[in-house]
Amino acid sequence: MPRKPRTAAVVGGGIGGLATALSLRSSGWSVDVFERAGRLPTAGTGIGLWPAALGALDTLGVGARARSLSRPQTAGAFLRPDGGRIATLDVAALERRTGDVVRLVSRPDLLALLYGAAGEGAVTFGACIGDIRTLDGSYDVVIAADGLHSAARTALFGPRYRARYVGASSWRGTVDGATGSVTETWGEGLRFGVTPTSGDRTNWFACAVLPEGQRDPGREAAALRGWFGHWHAGVRAVLDRLTEAEVLRLDLYYLDPPLPAYVKGRTVLIGDAAHAMTPDLGRGACEALVDGVELARALAATPDVPAALWEYDRARRPATQRLVRAARLMNRMAHARRLTGLRNAAMRAALAVGGPPG
Incomplete structure (x- = not known):
């Protein structure tokens, strides 16, 4: 008689939630994914896939496709506003250490890839789970993948563990035309980043130290030109091409204090719900992918769900x-x-002794 599959509920159908669902299904689990949004996003900026994240995608069986949708990061540098170099990213050293490079892909393309691998109907869209604890007892395991301002995290651990404003706001978007390398330019309380992305387009972001929630509707692009329009030619080339409609503005947050555990009973947190971080290392989405694969691996290794x-x-x-x-x-x-x-000297020294793990 066939063994009844174990069951899982995933609350959140983003990158981490989809990766977890894919990984569990490959181990024979029956998985329900609940996503509050009405559909997959069709717009969004680029992300970097670090080697560990590419390895997770390989485990999910979509690594080759992810590589075909992305482009490798071949060079990178930190710059001053006048274009002078603060430090160079040693891309070759990362490849020697890990066997792979960072690959740059658009977030919508990655989400579509994961959703396509999961199959039509794998996600219930428009499903808002008010209290994740109501799922307890209906599934063998419940996975909270509901992001930065996780309602599940609050329900399980209380309001003390929340996303806190870092003191800086960000703008991001994409513009037509390719760029050859990754650059991040640091000024005084200001920075501007440029990265290649798929489709012969350029991904960009900007940050400024400002009060939380401050907005300038209809004038965000003008504000960016006012702050950064006198910076070096690489920044100005992006500013010349962006339009107001393409500018997405978000404040920056991180989880503080850190959670004492990612587990409570048969419920587990992954991705930003567990460890929301500022985007400065480009690792948020990558760690969500690794979370999904490692969680499924632990659950496959033992039938005892709490122990796993x-x-x-x-x-x-x-x-x-x-x-x-x-x-x-x-x-x-x-x-x-x-x-x-x-600060610039400290950054040079830090990169000279090796960057973050891949």
């Missing part, structure tokens, strides 16, 4: 919380308004 969840917690919590701290430190350095010469 604690094994996942032991493997993932220290590693991801170190990245949260490192990203926060990078954010503080990038947005310094004083002693920027010392």
